[in-house]
Amino acid sequence: MNCEELLAYLSDYINDNLDEELVTAAQEHLSTCQNCSIVLDSTQRTIALGKAQQRGQQMSPQRQARLYSQLAAAFEKRSDQS
Amino acid sequence: MDDLITALKRRDPDALSQVFTDHADKIYRLAVSQLHNEQSADGVVQDTFMKLIEHIDGFDGRAQIGTWLYRVAYNECMMRLRGQRPQVDFDSVDETGVMPEILIDWRELPERMVSSSEAMAEVEKAIAELSPALRAVFILRDVEALSVKEAASVLDISPSAVKVRLHRARLLLREKLAGYFSERVNQTK
Numbered sequence: 001m002n003c004e005e006l007l008a009y010l011s012d013y014i015n016d017n018l019d020e021e022l023v024t025a026a027q028e029h030l031s032t033c034q035n036c037s038i039v040l041d042s043t044q045r046t047i048a049l050g051k052a053q054q055r056g057q058q059m060s061p062q063r064q065a066r067l068y069s070q071l072a073a074a075f076e077k078r079s080d081q082s
Numbered sequence: 083m084d085d086l087i088t089a090l091k092r093r094d095p096d097a098l099s100q101v102f103t104d105h106a107d108k109i110y111r112l113a114v115s116q117l118h119n120e121q122s123a124d125g126v127v128q129d130t131f132m133k134l135i136e137h138i139d140g141f142d143g144r145a146q147i148g149t150w151l152y153r154v155a156y157n158e159c160m161m162r163l164r165g166q167r168p169q170v171d172f173d174s175v176d177e178t179g180v181m182p183e184i185l186i187d188w189r190e191l192p193e194r195m196v197s198s199s200e201a202m203a204e205v206e207k208a209i210a211e212l213s214p215a216l217r218a219v220f221i222l223r224d225v226e227a228l229s230v231k232e233a234a235s236v237l238d239i240s241p242s243a244v245k246v247r248l249h250r251a252r253l254l255l256r257e258k259l260a261g262y263f264s265e266r267v268n269q270t271k
Binding site: 010035038043050054056057063064075 | 093095098099102106107110111114115120123124127128131132135136179181182185186187188189196201202205206208209220221224225245248249252253255256259260
C-alpha cells in the first residue's frame with residue numbers, strides 16, 4: 001500500500017471497516033511511513049476533539065423543562081381528542 | 083422500540099418523557115451546529131417533537147423513532163437556512179479529495195495545549211466552517227455515532243455519499259486544527 005491508497009482507506013481504517021488483508025497492508029505501510037502515521041493519529045484526535053466539543057453542547061435545563069412542559073400539554077391535548 | 087411506539091400511541095406520558103430524554107439533546111446539537119443560534123435550535127427541537135406528536139398514530143412498528151426525529155430536525159434546519167439565505171445552495175457538496183499538508187506530530191504537543199479551552203473554541207470554529215452538508219455527516223456519524231445506513235436515511239443520500247462526505251469532513255477538520263496547533267507550537271519555540 002502507498003500513501004495515496006492509505007489516505008483513500010483512512011476513514012474505513014479508522015472505522016474498522018476494512019478487510020483483514022487491507023488492514024494488514026495499511027499497518028505495514030503505517031509502520032514505515034511517518035507522514036501517514038501522523039495523518040492517522042491527528043485524524044483520530046480530530047474526531048475525538050470534535051466529539052468532545054459537540055457533546056458538551058446541551059440545552060439549558062430551564063429551557064429544556066419549559067419546552068417539555070409545552071410538549072406534554074400538547075400530547076395530553078391530543079389524547080383528549082383521540 | 084416497538085413498545086415505545088405503542089405506548090406513545092396510547093398517549094402514555096412516560097413514553098413521551100422517555101423519547102424526549104433520549105433524543106432532545108441530540109436533536110439540539112444537530113440543530114445548533116447547523117443554525118449557530120440557540121433560540122433557533124430550541125425552535126427546531128420543539129417543532130420536531132410537535133411533529134412526532136402529530137404523526138405518531140401513523141407510525142408502523144418498523145419505524146425507528148431516533149432516525150425519524152433526526153430526519154425531521156435536519157429538514158427543519160435546512161428549511162430555516164434556506165429561508166435565511168435563499169441564494170445559497172446548501173445541498174451542494176464538493177466531494178473532491180483533501181490532501182493533508184500540515185504534518186506536525188500531535189503526539190508531541192503538550193496535553194494542556196490540545197485540550198485547552200482555546201483549542202476547543204478552535205474545534206468549534208473548524209466544525210462551523212464546514213459546509214452544512216459535511217457538518218451534518220460529521221455530527222451524525224462521529225458525534226452521535228449513527229451507522230452509515232442511518233445517517234444516509236436521515237440525510238436522504240446514498241451510503242457511499244455518507245462515507246465520501248465523512249472522509250472529506252474529517253480531513254478538512256484535521257487540516258484546520260493542524261494549522262492551529264502548528265502555529266501554537268511555533269509560538270512556544
